[in-house]
Structures are given as C-alpha cells and as structure tokens.
Amino acid sequence: MPKYKKQRKRFDEINVIPFIDIMLVLLVMVLTTATFIKQGVIPIDLPSAKASTKEELKKEITIYVNAKGELFIDxxxxxxxxxxKKLSEISKEQTVVLRSDKESKFQDFVSVMDILKRLKHEQLYIVTKE
Incomplete structure (x- = not known):
C-alpha cells in the first residue's frame, strides 16, 4: 500500500478581492439610487417645439422650526x-414647505400655520419622515 503524505495549507492571509468586488457593486448601487432620489425623476430627453413659451419656474419657500422654537425662512x-412680512411679499400660488422638528412646541407649528392661513397660502407641504 502506498503511503500518501498529507499536505496542509496554511492560511497566512485572507483573500480580499471578492470583498472589494462586493463593496464596489454596493457603492455603485448607492450612488445610482442617490442620484434618482435627488432628482426625483428619471432624466428624459424632451422633444422640442418651435412655438413654445418659457414658463418661469417658481422656487419653493422653505420654513424651518427647530427644537428650540427658532424660525427660519430659507x-x-x-x-x-x-x-x-416675508410671506406677505410672495405670491399666493408660491409653494411653501414647512419642516418642523418633532421636539419643537406644537404652538410654534400652529403659529406658522395661522400666518399661512391668514395670508391665504394654499400651496403648503408639511415634510415628515416615514
């Protein structure tokens, strides 16, 4: 009977190439997703027309209420x-976005809503987290 010598292979180092491949794929996925989230839509190439008018895009006004009750407008x-005063100077059709900290007093939120209602701003969005 022939005798076979058992050979043992030592693991002196770890092969990191598969790990790097996986991390690169995850990085590409995150960057691609972040681009679509930032733009909000998938980019498309729009057709052109000769008889068109350029519509002025209205920038939204953002109101912030932080946890200390401080108010910020843009x-x-x-x-x-x-x-x-600043809200009375803008158009009633202007979009207003309200971002209120969850730790802020409800009275601060109500005060801002009261001003918006009194000035008849109806394009209002309240930002929340899912």
Whole structure:
C-alpha cells in the first residue's frame, strides 16, 4: 500500500478581492439610487417645439422650526413678524414647505400655520419622515 503524505495549507492571509468586488457593486448601487432620489425623476430627453413659451419656474419657500422654537425662512433666522412680512411679499400660488422638528412646541407649528392661513397660502407641504 502506498503511503500518501498529507499536505496542509496554511492560511497566512485572507483573500480580499471578492470583498472589494462586493463593496464596489454596493457603492455603485448607492450612488445610482442617490442620484434618482435627488432628482426625483428619471432624466428624459424632451422633444422640442418651435412655438413654445418659457414658463418661469417658481422656487419653493422653505420654513424651518427647530427644537428650540427658532424660525427660519430659507435658512435665514426670523421671528413671527418678519416671517409674516416675508410671506406677505410672495405670491399666493408660491409653494411653501414647512419642516418642523418633532421636539419643537406644537404652538410654534400652529403659529406658522395661522400666518399661512391668514395670508391665504394654499400651496403648503408639511415634510415628515416615514
């Protein structure tokens, strides 16, 4: 009977190439998804027309209420009076986005909503987290 010598292979190092491949695929997926989330739509190439008018795109106004009850309109700190003055200067069809911290007082939220209702702003979005 022939004798076979058992050979043992030592693991001195770990093969990281499959790990790097998986991480690159995940990175591509995250970057692709983030691009679609940021744009909100899939990019398309629109057809052209000769008789068209360029419509002015209205930028949305964002109102922030932080946990301390401080008000910001487009990243500029304001009080209730200044907020009402700035909102009275914009069109009633202008989109207003309200982002209120969950730790802020409900009264701060109600005060902003009261100003918007009094000024008859109806294009209002309240941002929440799923």
């Amino acid at each position: 990243k500029e700190k304001v009080n209730l009076e200044a907020l009402e």
